[in-house]
Amino acid sequence: MTGASIRHRDDGSVELRVNGLFVMDDVETSSERVLARSVLDAGAYDVLVGGLGLGFTARELLADPSVEQVIVAEIHPEIADWMRDGIIAGADLFIDPRFDLRIGDVQEIVPTIPAACLDAILLDVDNGPDSLxxxxxxxVYHSEFIQLCASRLRAAGHLSLWxxxxxxxxxxxxxxxxxxxxAESLPVNLQGRTENYWILRGQGPKAPR
Ligand SMILES: C[S@@+](CC[C@H](N)C(=O)[O-])C[C@H]1O[C@@H](n2cnc3c(N)ncnc32)[C@H](O)[C@@H]1O
Structure with a gap:
């Protein structure tokens, strides 16, 4: 099954599936928010996020008034439609003039960004490189695309992967x-059991060889 789907659970929580796979819910979102916080703490103003999801990473970025732009690349336009239509939370994102949603594959959108103009790129498009x-x-995890991301970052820029x-x-x-x-390990509470999610991060792009 391709595409995205939403499930409203009996307890009121919301679950997002992509291509038939569970990718997240709105119950345990600490790691999605830490993904944003870690670059905010480093002084990121211009950020690109790969994967809108339920919008937690983007919202955390936009909550910081010093952030100037948040470009979000999302492959499934229906997720943005559900937010705009109030089917899921997220309409607030679209009111913020700093929020710039671009529908498409992040691998097609990053090349459209001019060189060395972002402070951070945050990629959260899969359950991880081993769970696509x-x-x-x-x-997304191959050298060619990682190098492309590095080329879009300023000198002290960050690339973070959930x-x-x-x-x-x-x-x-x-x-x-x-x-x-x-590699930062993030303990998360999943229905009473503790697991660890990860943020893999590169900082300071090297000059291309
Ligand atoms: C786990 S969710 C992102 C969660 C997000 N960080 C949040 O805070 O809600 C993954 C998202 O990436 C999107 N996605 C998957 N592959 C993509 C790709 N190649 N380019 C852009 N978006 C993609 C999915 O449709 C889904 O919305």
């Missing part, structure tokens, strides 16, 4: 293109 929602998303597991191969690819690579 679309097979084509495998290229993942449900750590990934040594992705850290190695980040290290090809960034001066500093970190």
């Amino acid at each position: 929602v679309y097979a084509d998303n495998a290229r 993942s449900q597991a750590d990934s040594a191969p992705v850290r190695a690819v980040l290290a090809e293109h960034f001066a500093v690579v970190t």
